[in-house]
Amino acid sequence: MKYINKKLTIENISVENIAQKYGTPTYCYSYKKLKENIYNFKKNFKSFSPLICFAVKSNTNINLIKEIKKFGLGADVVSMGELMMAIKAGINPKKIVFSGVGKTKNEINYAIDKNILLINAESKSEIIEIDRIAKLKKRKVKIGIRLNPNTDAKTLNQISTGKKDNKFGVNEKTFFQLVNYCKNSNNLELKCLSVHIGSQILDHKPYQKMLSVIDKVIKKVNYKFEFIDLGGGMGISYNNDKKKLNYKKYNTTIKKFLKNHKSKIIFEPGRSIVGNTGALISKIIYIKKSEKKNFIILDAAMNDLMRPALYGAAHKTLPSTIVNKRSNKTYEFVGPICESTDKFATYKNFQKLKEKDLIVLCDVGAYGMSLSSNYNVRPKPVELLIKGSKIKVIRKRQSYKDLI
Numbered sequence: 001m002k003y004i005n006k007k008l009t010i011e012n013i014s015v016e017n018i019a020q021k022y023g024t025p026t027y028c029y030s031y032k033k034l035k036e037n038i039y040n041f042k043k044n045f046k047s048f049s050p051l052i053c054f055a056v057k058s059n060t061n062i063n064l065i066k067e068i069k070k071f072g073l074g075a076d077v078v079s080m081g082e083l084m085m086a087i088k089a090g091i092n093p094k095k096i097v098f099s100g101v102g103k104t105k106n107e108i109n110y111a112i113d114k115n116i117l118l119i120n121a122e123s124k125s126e127i128i129e130i131d132r133i134a135k136l137k138k139r140k141v142k143i144g145i146r147l148n149p150n151t152d153a154k155t156l157n158q159i160s161t162g163k164k165d166n167k168f169g170v171n172e173k174t175f176f177q178l179v180n181y182c183k184n185s186n187n188l189e190l191k192c193l194s195v196h197i198g199s200q201i202l203d204h205k206p207y208q209k210m211l212s213v214i215d216k217v218i219k220k221v222n223y224k225f226e227f228i229d230l231g232g233g234m235g236i237s238y239n240n241d242k243k244k245l246n247y248k249k250y251n252t253t254i255k256k257f258l259k260n261h262k263s264k265i266i267f268e269p270g271r272s273i274v275g276n277t278g279a280l281i282s283k284i285i286y287i288k289k290s291e292k293k294n295f296i297i298l299d300a301a302m303n304d305l306m307r308p309a310l311y312g313a314a315h316k317t318l319p320s321t322i323v324n325k326r327s328n329k330t331y332e333f334v335g336p337i338c339e340s341t342d343k344f345a346t347y348k349n350f351q352k353l354k355e356k357d358l359i360v361l362c363d364v365g366a367y368g369m370s371l372s373s374n375y376n377v378r379p380k381p382v383e384l385l386i387k388g389s390k391i392k393v394i395r396k397r398q399s400y401k402d403l404i
């Protein structure tokens with residue numbers, strides 16, 4: 001995305017043209033960026049060629065998943081719906097891992113029937129349930145156990161998952177018990193140790209700590225895991241902040257780890273694959289002036305993009321056309337929904353805006369559309385894939401008929 005003659009463009013198409021043709025609010029994804037992200041991700045860990053399972057929950061658009069599949073990625077799913085979606089998108093079940101703390105009987109049944117690579121179990125009760133179902137089916141089921149490495153990912157509290165008081169995974173002691181349980185089962189094949197310590201991680205140190213915990217646990221348990229699933233969580237830069245995850249250091253740490261453990265590495269990245277591919281185009285409905293602040297009321301709202309309301313996340317906010325006048329008022333970009341958390345960003349010295357101007361919220365490819373809802377009976381936006389000068393509708397805008 002860049003400005004060409006003061007007009008914001010995505011690949012070769014101006015935001016203005018997109019809005020004219022498809023209306024607003026509208027989600028757009030850049031194919032070029034997607035390709036670049038996948039290429040870079042692979043390059044970062046080239047020496048041990050991991051299995052990369054795209055975390056479907058970050059973006060559940062089936063056409064986007066089809067594109068991701070073409071680059072050879074598998075999928076990490078956390079529900080029956082996501083598993084069906086991944087399979088429907090053509091992802092080979094042999095490259096699908098199933099995570100989550102509350103898989104139901106139905107979900108386990110379905111996963112076993114589809115012969116997926118791994119069910120990553122997160123509790124003793126779940127392992128017993130998988131064992132029971134596998135026995136009924138007279139099957140041997142490949143599973144992983146998710147370890148909670150008690151590692152602070154140093155990210156937002158709401159998206160941290162690897163500390164001992166988080167609901168995810170099992171502690172060391174339980175892990176050892178469960179390995180033994182699996183050894184004694186005729187229907188479970190323990191293949192994997194999995195972890196996932198959180199999301200939007202920009203510091204490599206938590207990953208190093210996580211690997212040292214895994215190293216210690218494997219040595220203690222003395223069991224050969226075919227796979228070590230390190231989860232996802234790699235952060236992206238949202239607000240021009242210079243902080244970036246040091247992939248080189250993460251890669252070096254894993255390579256060192258692999259000298260002692262001959263396992264295949266699995267990653268489950270979501271945000272780092274799709275986060276910066278997406279933009280949400282919206283239009284200013286009204287500008288409401290108050291003494292110190294101007295409220296820029298957009299036609300996009302928290303139901304379209306929930307991250308700011310849910311996590312206090314900030315998304316870079318850009319005008320579609322540059323004008324060279326600055327406002328001396330504070331601008332607060334808000335949606336029209338009746339909730340005080342329905343706001344996106346606050347800026348000082350933003351360029352002067354007027355009603356009907358277009359505003360673009362950046363880096364919304366991950367946990368944007370996938371977290372959207374129909375709150376206030378608002379139809380969900382259209383999704384477009386931009387490829388050079390071509391636009392492909394990859395999901396239609398919902399109509400009121402769909403909702404009512």
Ligand SMILES: *Cc1c(COP(=O)(O)O)cnc(C)c1O
Nearest residue numbers: 055099199232233268269270271
């Ligand atoms: C959400 C999630 C991921 C993906 O996290 P990102 O931060 O988007 O990379 C991977 N694995 C599991 C188990 C998850 O719950």
